[in-house]
Amino acid sequence: MSGWTDHLVVAPVVVPLLAGALMVLAGEGRRGLNAALGLASTAALVGLALALLRLADAAGADGAAAAAVRVYRLGDWPALFAIVLVLDRLSALMLALTAVLGAAALVFSLARWHRAGAHFHPLLQFQLVGLNGAFLAGDLFNLFVFFEVMLAASYGLALHGSGAARVRAGLHYVAVNLTASLLFLVAASVVYGISGTLNMADLARRMAGLAAEDRALLEAGLAVLGVAFLVKAAMWPLGFWLPPTYAAASAPAAAILSILSKVGVYAVLRLWLLLFEGGAGGFGGAWLTAGGLLTIAFGSAAALAAQDMARLAGASVLVSSGTLLAAIGTGQGEVTGGALFYLASSVPAIAAFFLLIELVERGRDVGADVLAVTREAFGEGAEDEYLDDDEEVGVAIPATMAALGLGFMGCALLLAGLPPLSGFLAKFAMLAPLFGAGDDGVPATAWALLGALILSGLATVVAMTRAGIDAFWASPAREAPRVRVLEIAPVALLLALCVSLTVLAGPAMGYMQAAARSLHAPQGYIAGVLPAPGAEGAGR
Template sequence: MNHLPVLAILVPLVGGALSLFVEQQRYGIVLQRAVAWASTLATLAVALLLLGQVNDQGLLVYLLGDWPSRLGIVLMADRLSALMVLTTAVLGSACLLHACSGWDRRAPHFHALFQFQLVGLNGAFLTGDVFNLFVFFEVMLIASYGLLLSGGRGVRMRAGLHYVSFNVAASTLFLIALGLVYGVFGTLNMAELSARIAALPAQDLPLAKATLGLLLVVFCAKAALLPMYLWLPDTYARAPAAVAALFVIMTKVGLYASLRVGQLLLGEPAGALAGYGQDWLLAGAAGTLALGALGVLAASRLRALSAYLVVVSAATLFIAFGLGVPAMLAAGLFYLVHSTFVVAALFMIADLVRRGRGDEKRDLAHPVTSPEVRRLAGLMFLFAAISVAGLPPLSGFIAKLAMLQAVPAAQVGWVWTLVLVTSLMVIVGLVRAGSNLFWRTPPQEAAAAPGRTAGSRPVETAATVLLLALGVAMTVGAAPVMGYMQGTAAQLMAPADYVNQVQSTLPAKRKP
C-alpha cells in the first residue's frame, strides 16, 4: 500500500508535536526553527512525490485501519488533491521563511500551531468522507485561531474574535448538516454518497436538497462568498503578514470542498439533484466579484486591498468552476495556484512597506519614506500588481485569457463583461495604491526620518521574492502546468472513476 497520502498528514502532525516539546526555554528558538523546517521540507518532499504518483497512476486510495472504505476512514489522492497539497506545502515554506525573520519569537506556540495548520489543510484536501472533512476543518480553524490571536491586542484582537465567532457558527451548521446527510443517505463516505444519490426515493428529495444546501452554505462561508465574505477583509488585513499569507489558501479549502461535492454528488449521475445550487452559486459569485472589486477600489490600506483581492480571486474561481466546462475548469485551477502565490506575496509586500516607513502612517494616502523600500518594495509591488490584475505577460494573464476563451457561448455576454469590468477596477485600485505609496514624493521631514529598511529584512524579502518567482515559473512553464490542469479537469468530470476506485479497494488483510 502506498503510504504517501497519510504521510502528508502525519509528517506535519509529528512536526507540531515535536515543536511543542522543544518550546521549553532552554532549547531556544534555533531548535524550534530547525524542527519546523525539517517538518515543512519533509512535507514538501512528500507533496512532490504524491503529485508524481497521481500523475502516473491517476488515483491513490488509502484505507486507515484497513477497513472497507464504506465502513472506515479513507484517504483519497487524485490530481486535484495532490495539487492542493503541493500548493499548501510550497506556500507554507515561504510563510515559514517570512515568520522566521523574527515574528515567531513574539507568538507563543507559533511553530506548533503552524504545523497543525498544515495538518488541517492537507487532511481536508485528502479525506474521502465528509465527516473527516469536518474534523480537518476544525483542526485547521483551531490552529488559525491561535495564529491570528497570538500576541494580538486592540483591533487585531477584535477582528480575531469576530473571525472565531463566525467560524464557530459555521462549524455548528456543518455538524448539523452532517447529521442530516447520514440520516438521509446512511453514509458519510463521498464515493458511497455519489453512488447512492441517484437512487434516492422521490419522497426524500426535499430533505436531501435542504441537506446539500446546508453543506454548500458552509463551504461558501469558508470560501467567503456573498453575503458571507464580510468577515474576511478585516481579519486578513489585521493578521501578521506570514499568517495572512498562509490564510490565503484557507479560502481555497471552501472552494475545493464545493468543487469536490459538486462534481461527486451533484454532477450528471445525480439524477434529479444534478446541478443543484449551481445557479445560486453563480449569482453569489457574480455579486461577490463586483463587491470585491469595489473593495479594492475603496481600500485605504495595502493590507485591506490585498484582503479584497482574496475575495476577488475566490469569486472568479466560483464562476470558473460553476460553468461546468472542462477547459474553463482547467484554467480556473491554473488561476487558483497563481492567485494563491501572488496575493500571499502582496501581504508580505504590505508588511515590508509598513516596516520601511519613517512614521506611523499606514494608509495609502502617505507615501513610503525609506528610499530603499521605495525601490525594492515598489518593484515587487509592480510585478505582483501586473500578475494579479491579469496583464500580460505574467501568469495572471495566461489564466484569465484561458478562462475567457473557454466560456460557453450562452454565458459569454455576462461573464466577459463582469470579468473585464472588475479586472479594470482592480487595475485602477492597484495603480492608485502604487502611485500613492511609491511615486509620490514624501514630505521633507518624513523623508529625513529614520526607518527600518528592506536591507535589514533580507529573510522577509527572500520569502516575498520566492512567491513572485513561482509566478514567473508558472509563466515560463505554462504549457506543462496547464497540461496537468487539463488532466485534472478531465478526471474531475469523470466522477465514476473516483467512485469505482474507492469501492473496489479492498483491505490488505481480511479475516477468514
C-alpha cells in the same frame, strides 16, 4: 498502490502532526529548536508535495479511470468503515500550494515575527495538518474533523501578536466560523440520516437510488452544507469578515491564511461535481455563478475603497474566490481547468503581496495610507506594540526600494490579470471555452464573466497604482527599510512560482485540464475509492 509509496499519501498529515507535537513538548522557551523542527517539516512537505504531484499525474496516465486516484485506508479496513484518504490531481495540487505557502510563511517569520507571540511554530504546523487533511479526506466526518483542526489553529494565528485591532477582528472571525462549523455538523447529520453514509464516493453511488422525497431532504442537507463551505470561501454576502481579519493578522499568518478561503472552494468543487453528475446542469450551478459574480463585484468595490494595502490584499482574496466560484458554476470541464490554473496563480500572488506589504510599510507612519480620514479616526498608535519598529531587523540590501518596487509591480500584474504573466493566461483559459462553446451562440454567463473579470482587473489596477504611488513616490522622504534575505526570499520564491507557471503554461495547463476532466467524470473517483466486491483488502 504497492510498496513504500503506499504511505506517501498519509505523510502530509503525519509529518506536521509529529512536528507540532514535538514543539509542544519542547515548550515555547526552546524557540530555536522549534524553528529547526518547523524548517525540517516544511521542507519535507514541499518534497512530499512534489512527489505526490508526480504520483497523481502518473496514476491516470494510462487512461484507467480507477487508476486516477490513490486511496489510503487507515488500518486497512474496508473503505466504508476506514478513515479514507484519497489522492488525485486536485488534492495533489492543493497539497503543493499549501506546502509552498507554509514554507514561505515560516521562513519569513524567522526574521522576527515568530517572536511576536507565543506558540507560532506549533500553530503553523497544526494549521498545515488541518489543511492537508481536508484536501485528502474522503468522507464528510473526517473533512469536518480536519476543518476544525485547521480553524482552531487559524484562530491562534489570526490573534498571534495580540493588539486591539487583531483581537477585535479575530473575535469576529471566530464567531463566524463557529457558526459555519455548526451548519456543517447539522448538514452532515442530515446527510447521514438520509443516506446512511458519509463516505463521499459511497454517497455519490447511493444518491441515484434514493426515493424522490428522500432525495429532496438530502439536497436540502447538502444545500446547508454548501452554505457552510461558502462561508469559508467568503462568497458574498457571507464574506464580510475576511478583509478586516486578514488585514489585522501578522504578515506570515495572513500569507498562510490566504489559502483558507480556497478550502471552501475546494470542498464545493469536490462535492458538487462528485454528487451532481459532474456539475453539468447540476444542482445549484446558477447560484454558484451568480454568487461568484456578486463576490467579484463586492471584492472590486472593497479594493477601490481600501485605504491601506492590507485591506487591499484582503479584497483581492475576495475577488479570487469569486472568480473561482463563478467559473466552477458554469459546469464546463475546460472552464474548470482554467479556474484551477487561476487558483495556482492567484494563491501564491496574494500570499506574496501580504508578505511584501510588511516590508514596504516598515518604518512608515501609522495611517500613512489613509485617505480622507484623520489619524485619530484610523487609530493613532495602532501599529504592533509587541515589535519595536526601530529594531535592527536586517541590513539595507542594495537597491532595497527597487527590489520592493519590482515585487509590488509583479503582484499588481498578477492580481489584475494583465499580460504577460500567469494571471492573464488563467483568465483567458477560463473565458475561451465559454466563447467557443458551440453553435447556439455565446451564453449570457460568458458575457457576464467577461465583464466581471475586466472590471475587477481595472479596479485592481486603479487600487494598486494608487497604493504604489503613495508607498514609493508620494511618501515623505525616509530611509530605505532594513530587509533581511529571510524576508525578501519568500516573496521572490512565490513570485518566481507564478513566473514559472507563465513559462511552463503548456504542461501546467495540461495537468489542470486533466484534473478537471477527472472531476467532471467522477466515476473514476468512485471506482477508485470503492473497488469491486471481493477487491477490498487487495491493497491500499
